[in-house]
Amino acid sequence: MTDHALGVHSETGKLRQVVVSPPGLAHRRLTPDNREELLFDDVFWVKQAIKDHAVFADIMRGEGVEVLDAMTLLAETLDIADGRAWVLDHRITRNDVGVGMRDDLRTWMEGLPGTELARYLVGGITVDDLPFTPSGMFGSYLGLHGFVLPPLPNFIFTRDNSAWVYGGVSLNPMHFAARRPETLLTAAIYRFHPKFSGKFDVIWGDPLTDHGLATAEGGDLMPVGDGLVLVGMGERTSPQGVGLLAEALFDKSIAKRVIACQLPRSRSAMHLDTVFTFCGG
Structure with missing residues (x-):
């Protein structure tokens, strides 16, 4: 596609490029108990939603639109050393994950491939996902299946x-x-x-x-x-x-x-x- 200036100049003009975010892990983690806190009216059939989203993206491509996947963009950003450090500096903080767990969590996340790190940052991290036993006050509070980082299902x-x-x-x-x-x-x-x-x-x-x-x-x-x-x-x-x-x-x-x-x-x-x-x- 020919390069063009970034911007949106109309609600009805020709769409040339769009960023979309497909359903995924964050939506598999929606439950009847947490869906209201995560601002969803209900849980939904994620497997079918993924198929429907792919069809929608293909329709736009068929109309000449360049469709950018937000998860791919995020993964590529996290494969850039400065980008990864900036995100982890501001997302994995003592305020968010507690004093006792922050260093172990940061070390583990620093070693993940960009695609996997993006998946966890959007999809959330549970105690079950961790390769270590969470420590500190927050780690003890979480129990066996709690969210270390909550999912972001609205990123779609x-x-x-x-x-x-x-x-x-x-x-x-x-x-x-x-x-x-x-x-x-x-x-x-x-x-x-x-x-x-x-x-x-x-x-x-x-x-x-x-x-x-x-x-x-x-x-x-x-x-x-x-x-x-x-x-x-x-x-x-x-x-x-x-x-x-x-x-x-x-x-x-x-x-x-x-x-x-x-x-x-x-x-x-x-x-x-x-x-x-x-x-x-």
Whole structure:
């Protein structure tokens, strides 16, 4: 495919390149007990979902779209020494995995192939996966089958943790804690993978920063065209997030106008793209 500038300039323009994330280990680890905490309405048939996703990706390829697999991009990023170190530095912390287990877990993960490491970072790590006996307070608390790292089943929704708005991208501070690690993994891809590194501006957001009440998710961000951006403001994207994002868009001359659309704070209207979708220009 011919190289072209990265960006999304319309909700209905020709799609040339897209990042998708297929179902996998994270979804096999959804259960009736944990699905609500992980923001899923129900468990689903993962084997069939994988087949359906592959069909969907093939349909897009048939229309001339370059389909990039987020798991492959992440694995390739983790095969870059600096990329691997950056992810592990910020994902395998004492705050996340406790004092007693951090060093053993880090050593084990440093030795994994990129593909396997990506699978665990998204799919989660259970005590059963570990080649060592977990130690420390957290390790003792987990029992025989607990999650050392919880799975990220919502990583399949690639539009949410980052959002391309015209020629730049936001790295979104997400509303629910269950989704925030997704942004770190996507930021690593953008920062270290040669397909993205140095080829665009980050408009707003940093997964290493505590954004407080300022949250945003990509399903609420719609670059309509001609410098106009619609932003849903409801359950997932806060007024504080809208204000800071709009300020950044104006400061970087990326947008001319931002319209905030107030949404009900309900799951049925969790994102602006849940409420409506543009069908033509």
